[in-house]
Amino acid sequence: MPNDRPDPAERTRLIGRLPTRSLRSIRAKMTLLVLLLVSGTIVVSYAITLRIMNDHLREEIVKRAESLSRSIASAAGYNLILQDLLALDNMVYKIKDSNPDITSIAILGPDKKAIVHSDAERAGTVVEPAGEGLIIRGTDGTRIREIGSPGRTSFAVESPIVFTGKGLGSVVLNVDWSVLSAARKDARRKLLVFFGLMLILGTVISIGLSSSLTRPVKALASGVEELKRGQKSKPLRVYSADELGRLTASFNEMSELITGQREKLGQYAHELEEAYISTVRVLAAAIEARDQYTLGHSTRVSQYAVELARELGLSPEKVEEIEIACLFHDVGKIKIPDSILQKPGSLDAREFAEMKRHPEYGAEILSKALSLFKYIPSVRHHHEWYDGNGYPDGLSQESIPDEAAIISLADAYDAMTSNRPYREALTKEHALGIIKESAGKQFHPEFARVFLELNEKQGPTVAVVVEQGMVS
Ligand SMILES: [Fe+2]
Numbered sequence: 001m002p003n004d005r006p007d008p009a010e011r012t013r014l015i016g017r018l019p020t021r022s023l024r025s026i027r028a029k030m031t032l033l034v035l036l037l038v039s040g041t042i043v044v045s046y047a048i049t050l051r052i053m054n055d056h057l058r059e060e061i062v063k064r065a066e067s068l069s070r071s072i073a074s075a076a077g078y079n080l081i082l083q084d085l086l087a088l089d090n091m092v093y094k095i096k097d098s099n100p101d102i103t104s105i106a107i108l109g110p111d112k113k114a115i116v117h118s119d120a121e122r123a124g125t126v127v128e129p130a131g132e133g134l135i136i137r138g139t140d141g142t143r144i145r146e147i148g149s150p151g152r153t154s155f156a157v158e159s160p161i162v163f164t165g166k167g168l169g170s171v172v173l174n175v176d177w178s179v180l181s182a183a184r185k186d187a188r189r190k191l192l193v194f195f196g197l198m199l200i201l202g203t204v205i206s207i208g209l210s211s212s213l214t215r216p217v218k219a220l221a222s223g224v225e226e227l228k229r230g231q232k233s234k235p236l237r238v239y240s241a242d243e244l245g246r247l248t249a250s251f252n253e254m255s256e257l258i259t260g261q262r263e264k265l266g267q268y269a270h271e272l273e274e275a276y277i278s279t280v281r282v283l284a285a286a287i288e289a290r291d292q293y294t295l296g297h298s299t300r301v302s303q304y305a306v307e308l309a310r311e312l313g314l315s316p317e318k319v320e321e322i323e324i325a326c327l328f329h330d331v332g333k334i335k336i337p338d339s340i341l342q343k344p345g346s347l348d349a350r351e352f353a354e355m356k357r358h359p360e361y362g363a364e365i366l367s368k369a370l371s372l373f374k375y376i377p378s379v380r381h382h383h384e385w386y387d388g389n390g391y392p393d394g395l396s397q398e399s400i401p402d403e404a405a406i407i408s409l410a411d412a413y414d415a416m417t418s419n420r421p422y423r424e425a426l427t428k429e430h431a432l433g434i435i436k437e438s439a440g441k442q443f444h445p446e447f448a449r450v451f452l453e454l455n456e457k458q459g460p461t462v463a464v465v466v467e468q469g470m471v472s
Contacts, residue, residue, distance in 0.1 A: 027214040035202070066144065069173045076088055079091075092116050101178065105174075106171070155175055235256075238252075298327050304410035308406050325375040328375070333362075341355075378403040380393070
């Protein structure tokens with residue numbers, strides 16, 4: 001049966017290589033995305049709020065100055081009619097003292113000369129608000145201009161003084177924008193604290209959100225990995241009734257189905273393998289039955305090989321594999337004609353060459369079933385010699401599979417200690433002596449040493465003659 005399963009490299013090429021890092025970083029990516037969105041929103045909100053607050057502060061300062069200017073203008077009209085300059089002076093100084101952002105207050109006559117000025121030295125001089133930038137032009141004639149361009153360090157408010165419908169002059173207030181800078185600074189600090197706290201809260205929420213969103217995906221990914229490795233996946237917890245929840249529920253059903261089918265398949269495969277092994281055992285038994293001299297040979301080889309394999313410390317699985325391989329190590333002899341197999345005397349060169357082909361025939365028989373592939377090395381190479389003088393491939397030393405080298409020892413020992421048509425059985429001591437001599441030539445030296453140690457503990461057996469050390 002041809003092995004049409006693609007090897008792992010081919011499978012990777014066919015299904016594509018999945019970068020495992022992407023699975024691990026999905027949570028990080030989501031956290032980063034949510035964090036970017038939250039940060040972006042917070043920064044934009046901060047900028048907009050700061051702008052609105054700036055405009056509001058500016059508007060409030062201007063309104064306050066405008067209101068103050070109108071109040072002074074209103075109060076100044078009466079005092080101008082009365083020519084009460086002392087009262088005007090008093091009012092101007094008091095207002096300036098209580099408003100540090102006001103740099104100067106001047107009450108001008110119709111000729112723009114200062115009747116009263118907070119800066120006493122400028123009283124009597126012409127005062128004209130400098131600057132071009134007109135901010136507001138009130139309906140009652142109040143004008144506001146920014147001063148100090150570029151930089152706009154202050155602004156001036158000029159309100160007409162009208163009393164009983166008659167224009168008596170105007171009030172000019174110069175206000176320093178530094179009060180706005182201070183207010184801005186304070187507002188910015190408070191906003192920074194507020195939005196900083198929002199950012200921290202947003203970060204915590206985004207991590208929590210990403211974690212809760214990716215938890216089912218992570219569980220699904222690990223479930224798929226377990227399934228891929230052939231492990232039985234526990235049912236995954238369904239966190240929600242949305243698409244992810246339905247996907248998780250479907251995965252649980254699919255996992256159960258696959259696990260069940262896999263177990264059944266495993267059982268079928270095991271039964272099939274057992275059936276193949278039984279068939280080959282029957283074949284091997286049939287060969288042994290053709291020749292009374294080899295009856296029970298495979299079973300004895302199996303016992304010797306298992307003892308040796310255990311003593312060498314091979315795994316239980318390997319020992320079992322060797323035990324089964326021994327049972328049909330000579331199955332290839334089914335193709336050897338009786339005239340050769342049962343010939344009472346020595347074989348001629350042609351017959352011996354044909355006999356030497358039985359390991360190849362055995363490997364060919366086993367290659368018909370996939371489940372028997374693993375026994376092919378044992379069967380094909382059980383007549384290889386450590387020094388390279390064996391057959392069919394002339395392998396030597398460590399290139400000979402261990403299981404084949406073990407079977408070779410057990411096979412030769414049983415052959416030597418059994419009666420054959422062309423000779424009688426050797427004594428156990430004689431056979432072990434030959435094995436000792438052949439260690440490093442026909443047999444693996446270390447395996448031979450362990451085999452000798454194992455068998456020398458047991459008592460002598462019956463037997464007489466041997467033809468050569470490589471019989472089987
Ligand atoms: Fe053999």
